[in-house]
Amino acid sequence: MYFDDKIPIYYQIKNHIYHEIITGALQPGEKLPSVRQLAVDVTANVNTVQRALSEMIAAGIIESKRGRGNFVTMETTKITDLKTQLVTTQLAHVYQQLHALNLSDEEILASVQHYIERKGQAK
Amino acid sequence: MYFDDKIPIYYQIKNHIYHEIITGALQPGEKLPSVRQLAVDVTANVNTVQRALSEMIAAGIIESKRGRGNFVTMETTKITDLKTQLVTTQLAHVYQQLHALNLSDEEILASVQHYIERKGQAK
DNA sequence: CCTAGTGTTATATTTTACTATTACACTATA
DNA sequence: TATAGTGTAATAGTAAAATATAACACTAGG
Known part of the structure; x- marks a missing residue:
């Protein structure tokens, strides 16, 4: 797994798993891989995974x-929240x-729109 | 100065000064405060400021x-870049x-628009 | 020339995230 | 009941950022 060296690894792992839950890659009630397996998967230490x-x-x-494992909550409202x-x-x-870079509300919205239209293309 | 403890301080200082330059709070050619003064201003160490x-x-x-100081570049194209x-x-x-949270391009744009419209308001 | 103010660099120390390793507590199952 | 698999926690060590402090190099101005 790729890590941004500007952000704590445990924090990035947490975010990664949150994304898997939200996208449904991990379903409500589903068992996660064991902490030891997760550590291997994301190439980090067990303690770091545990912290996340x-x-x-x-x-x-x-x-x-x-003794059994970690499970995604069954309370789907928590996930949508x-x-x-x-x-x-x-x-x-x-x-x-962007506001701190002096972009107005209109410019911010336009820049997002522009980015989406042009993304992946040469300038 | 407020620091996010998830991000290196030198990196936040750099970003902070970049913002001042881009917004014009620091003009092209203008002299920055001395490194020692900057360290006091942002409540960090001289070496940390120097790294930024x-x-x-x-x-x-x-x-x-x-012996004279640090100065914002006079080359304005560098600043706009x-x-x-x-x-x-x-x-x-x-x-x-947002894409990793399964939002489509349209949803991303709409969410930004929605955020700007509702920002600062109770839900 | 001297001095105050500037950028630059170096050393030692502290703090924190991370790692490696080991041990412990619990569960399911053969 | 023994064992393998699970979460949990502790210990010791490493690495990087940040700090405190000091010294060095240069510039401007009296």
Whole structure:
């Protein structure tokens, strides 16, 4: 797994798993790979994976059953809430950043539209 | 200055100064505060500030004159290029993140529009 | 020429994330 | 009941960022 060296690995693992849950790659109630397997999958240490999982458990998205495994919550409202929260966080961040670069609301919207239209193309 | 503990301080300082240059708070050719003063301003160490400055110098945005100070480049094209680059980086990041949450191009655009319309308001 | 202010660099120390390794607690099942 | 697989936690070590502090190199101005 690719890691951005500017951001803690445990944080990136957490985000990665959240994405899998939100996109349905991991279904509600589904068992996650074991912590040891996850560590191999993402090429990180068990403790680092555990740290990521601990935060997701504290957030109620993952349920931990000792001796059995970790499971995605069955409460789908928690998952939809998580998605809303992640999307909003991303929007707030990019808005704040672009606004700090003196782009007006209109320019921000236009720049996003422009980016989507031109993405993947040579300039 | 507020620091996000998930991102290296030197990196945040660099970004902060870039924003000041792009918004014109620091004009082309203008002298920056001394590294020692900057360290006080942003509540960080001189070496940390210097690391941020070194990268900006390497990028050609800041010119260093030993014994005199650090100065914003007079080449305004470098500044506009920097702005373009920062904006594009932000757009690419948020697009990738939202796309990874299974939002379509249309949904991404709509969510940005929606965010701008509703920002600062209760839900 | 001297001094104050500037950028630059170096050393030692602290802090934190991460790793490697081991051990412990629990569950299911053969 | 023994064993393999699971989560959990502790210990010790490594690496990188950040700090405190000091020194060095240069410039401008008195």
